Amino acid sequence: MPAIQSPGTEEIHPDVALVARAKDGDTAAFEQLVRQYERQIFRVAQHITQNREDAEDITQDAFLKAYEKLEQFQGNSKFSTWLVRIAVNESLMRLRKRKTSKTVSMDEDVQTEEGSIPRDFAEWRPNPEQNFNQAELAEILRKTIQGLPPGFRTVFTLRDIENLSTEETAEALGLSVPAVKSRLLRARLQLRERLSRYFGKKKEGLPA
């Protein structure tokens, strides 16, 4: 474990001790890890599958699998990144099962240039989200991200919503760093384009 071998040069993540205790059979330590990451894992699964029931199943399966495989976790990456990777794999598998006739992978829809060139140049109103109540805003954000191809919304979710670094996102998805960057750019631009419909200033002279 690099973090332990080089104290002083790298801060040891608090999860390292919890994982070590959990490996020794300390149930409370594992439960603490579940509490820390259950919301994140659920959000990742829900963003990828777009289905609450699936996301709940995946969250449970991901933690149970993590518990089974805890001995295999070597600490080369953060525990949370390892966990996210398990959840992403479970989520993509679930999507594939649901769409039996269609292949779902991280590579889907990345060949097309569609959505990579901005077309809407309307400025947004100041604090546009304040024009909607919380429920309306959540609905807009859900509908908008649902329209992205799974590969794009997964990268956006990990990088921009869950705040993983580009390198961690690449590791969790089994992609190269340039591949993550390219998908991220297109995910951000496509979301921006779609949100402009709700948040953009109306053109003068046109009905609202």
Next chain:
Amino acid sequence: MTCTDFLAQLTDYFDGQISPELLEEVREHTSSCHHCEVVLDTTSKTISVYRDNEIYEVSPEFRDRLHLAIMAKCTAAK
């Protein structure tokens, strides 16, 4: 810097991984190109609106179920 060059730098710009020289070029470009200025501003807002608003919440019922399942697994494994 052209609009295409600007787009190519956008990810590094938002991730704070852009060199000072390119950052200066991005600033120069957006001060003279209104379209790219809008793209920069609204993409930044896109990221923050998703970051600041949690749209999927774990239900308390599911959290209870999850912890029961985890505990059952841990106890069985002992």
